[in-house]
Amino acid sequence: MRKLPIALLLLVVIGLGVFFSLPSVLDRRMNTVESPAPYPASPAAEQLHKTLFIADLHDDALLWERDVLKHLNYGHSDIPRMLDGGVALQVFSTVTKTPRDLNYDRNASDSDNITLLIMAQRWPPATWDSLLERALYQSQKLHKAAAASDGRLVLVNNRQELREFITAWQRDPQRLAGILATEGLHPLEGRLENVDRLYNAGFRITGLTHFFDNEVGGSAHGVDKGGLTPFGRRVVARLEKKRMLIDLAHASRPLIDDVLAIATRPVLVSHTGVEGTCPGPRNLSDEHLRRIAATGGVIGIGYWDTAVCATSVAAIVKAIRYTADKIGVEHVGLGSDFNGTIHAPFDATGLAQLTEGLQQAGFSPEQIAAIMGGNVQRLLLAALPEA
Template identity: 75%
Template sequence: MRKLLIALVVLIPVGLGIFFVLPQLIDREMNTVATPPPYRASDSAENLHKTLFIADLHDDALLWNRDLLVRHDFGHSDLPRLLEGHVGLQVFSTVTKTPRGLNYESNGADSDNITLLVMAQRWPKETWSSLLQRALYQSRRLQAAADHSQGKLTLIRSREDFASYLVAWEKDPNRVAAILATEGLHPLEGKLENVDRLYDAGFRIAGLTHFFDNEVGGSAHGLEKGGLTPFGRRVIARLEEKKMLVDLAHASRALIDDVLDMAERPVLVSHTGVEGTCPGTRNLTDAHIQRIAATGGVIGIGYWETAVCDTSVKAIVRAIRYTADKVGVAHVALGSDFDGTVHTPFDTSGLAQLTQGLQEAGFSEADIAAIMGGNVRRLLLENLP
């Protein structure tokens, strides 16, 4: 018995040590790039890139226990790399639940990978069992990063905030604006009043579903893949009343149709591919591209293989060109999915390579400025509360 106790005394701390280190190992292994930095682009692209306001509609960095203010040699983004990539605005999304055995075709809602990750990262105890608390905790982490950034990171909550930020950015672009978004509305936990709690915490973009069907409606990767539920219709109405932007990334096709049938404000897709260049469960059909554009919304093109059928700048640009040819440059944006357990061509410091890719594809400087961030800037200035 004494030997057993001694063994336990030795092994339990070792096991806990491994448990607490595991999240960083997962982060390193699952958020990767095809080519490590530093990144090089042509002189022409670098010069143009420095003049652009760049906006990216989707980054999951808040899921990981990385200090956003410190440069890391893994993952895709942090404030130093955002500044190096000349990013003017980054949307940070909050991941709160993913199913075990996650896949693109069919997932149930009865399991969760994030609970153990939350525990291993030593998040507050209330986040262990509450999806709402997980979202709120990530919102507090982003606000804390902004508070300690010496003005380099600003959380945007209103049109007034954004307009003031842009005045400062024009004088000194060595700063980044942040917008909070949800990766699915399961953090509502089936309660309409929790829309207001998310709003009060700073959320301004609401993804409706992630990898499974929820109380709002069907996921592109769910079991039923249905449309809006009765609760979901109330949620859409409340989001529009609060002037929160609806995000259709990961939505089932039936859900996209139902939202577009009732939407009275612009709708966006934060990170996606398009079937015209890459067939896939969650990639947008031509009809959906056209209907989303008709609302005045924008479509963020992703950087990972399932979105664009390759891990290359050329594949991203091909999807951008296809979408722009369908509905016009004004409705195309960037939606990297950085830090969302994806493999991408570069990290956020390498965005000048995308500017070069757009130049080589024949886009004008005005079109490149619109795609790289101008369209998102316009959307937010016109539609934030």
């Protein structure tokens, strides 16, 4: 009689151990690189790379239960590896929901992979059934990391703070500016006032949709793939009033059209590919490239295969060259999608290889400086709230 309860207890303990270790296993298996570090580049590329203000528009590290201040041997990035790679500014995105059986073509909104992941990662119970609380919790994680970073990670909320950071970075580049973004606006939970809650938590860039349609509008991977809803139009107006940048990554084509028809401020796409080098449901057409550039926006070119149709520096550079030729170098940036369950050619320490690839593609040092981060810096200095 006593053996059965002990056996059951052992099974429960083993089951819980497997459950709580699963996120780390998934993280290691889903955020991978083509080859491990180190990532050598030519002396000329290394020399130029050390002078660059590098900005990346999309990283999902906050989803995973890691200490971003520690150098890890898995995943794509953490603060030490970003600094080793020369990154000066990182947009940290918050993932709050993804559908089961996720695909690029058609996803309903009635399922969620993230709930079990965050429970296994021991997130607070308030996050288990609230997408808003999930976004706010990831904001808290980033704020706590900044507070514990001894000045290596500085959160930027406005233009004045960014100017101050740039001045400090020019004296000592071993520091990183962090900006908060949402991967879709389903955390609004249908309530316009939650825009203000996100703003007060430090969010300054807002993706409208992710892999499914939501209350704001259609996803490139959704069921209906529609444009802005009436609620979505109110949201866009509120975002512009608060000077929160709109991110059209993952947006359906009608949604892109609707936003561009009413936008009065620059619009960006944080991580994407372009149809001209890699056809796909979320990659931008030439027409959308031109119209986004006309707002003064920036296109962040991604590093993964469905964005650029290969896992290589050459494929990333090809997409950058195509985009620059179509709309001008001043509208192109980097959008890695690191830690977003992608297979990348390198981790954050390998960015000098991208600098070398741009040199080989014929870009001048000034153009490379713009692409690698100068364009994002200019956009944020123009578009963030003043103070």
